[in-house]
Amino acid sequence: xxxxxxxxxxxxxxxxxxxxxxxxxxxxxxxxxxxxxxxxxxxxxxxxxxxxxxxxxxxxxxxxxxxxxxxxxxxxxxxxxxxxxxxxxxxxxxxxxxxxxxxxxxxxxxxxxxxxxxxxxxxxxxxxxxxxxxxxxxxxxxxxxxxxxxxxxxxxxxxxxxxxxxxxxxxxxxxxxxxxxxxxxxxxxxxxxxxxxxxxxxxxxxxxxxxxxxxxxxxxxxxxxxxxxxxxxxxxxxxxxxxxx
Ligand SMILES: Nc1ncnc2c1ncn2[C@@H]1O[C@H](COP(=O)(O)OP(=O)(O)OP(=O)(O)O)[C@@H](O)[C@H]1O
Ligand SMILES: [Mg+2]
Numbered sequence: 001x002x003x004x005x006x007x008x009x010x011x012x013x014x015x016x017x018x019x020x021x022x023x024x025x026x027x028x029x030x031x032x033x034x035x036x037x038x039x040x041x042x043x044x045x046x047x048x049x050x051x052x053x054x055x056x057x058x059x060x061x062x063x064x065x066x067x068x069x070x071x072x073x074x075x076x077x078x079x080x081x082x083x084x085x086x087x088x089x090x091x092x093x094x095x096x097x098x099x100x101x102x103x104x105x106x107x108x109x110x111x112x113x114x115x116x117x118x119x120x121x122x123x124x125x126x127x128x129x130x131x132x133x134x135x136x137x138x139x140x141x142x143x144x145x146x147x148x149x150x151x152x153x154x155x156x157x158x159x160x161x162x163x164x165x166x167x168x169x170x171x172x173x174x175x176x177x178x179x180x181x182x183x184x185x186x187x188x189x190x191x192x193x194x195x196x197x198x199x200x201x202x203x204x205x206x207x208x209x210x211x212x213x214x215x216x217x218x219x220x221x222x223x224x225x226x227x228x229x230x231x232x233x234x235x236x237x238x239x240x241x242x243x244x245x
Pocket of ligand 2: 052054
């Protein structure tokens, strides 16, 4: 009963219209509309359980039990919070996993170099740190040369310092590659730091959106940064004063 169309679009990297996804008769996504421009960096916020991962899985083509229109580029890649590496394959083989054709080790090495992990090309996944596993997962997304990169809380499990490094890496990769990015995050600061536009999902739709017109690299001490952060926290139902207490 899926009425979606997955095909490349030239004017938008993502075009979603009238999207509905129900589980057991309950619409988690309910007549949602979303457009993302080619090369645009969009962050998606929303309380736990509001349907962010469900939306991402639909855009990735992993869930087709939907109603509505979903137009996405053919070349897309997704990285999840848990890096999902196959423990019985070395890092470089994990990077190439599922790629069409018979890409050589050099393709994996190039991507690992881009994420600063070429020294672990032959490592087993269980010997990687959390940040390294996350970078391997990013390399796996990059070898797909995506026009759309979907990231579901990719930094959620990282310690503060590793997280800052990973955020910088994603910002760098995005600027170099020029692909559209949709980043799901719980972290309002991360959203304002990285995105051109921040969306807040609620009630099965994009309930609020905010353009971030701050120069890059962004300065979190800029008062406009704090203003945006407070506004978004408010939209998420978090009282900034209470949060600071
Ligand atoms: N396969 C499924 N079967 C039944 N219900 C599901 C399924 N997948 C998701 N849901 C429900 O849909 C709702 C949205 O889930 P989703 O994982 O998209 O939330 P989320 O916004 O990503 O939350 P979080 O921030 O906690 O990751 C939840 O209530 C969840 O229980
Ligand atoms: Mg989720």
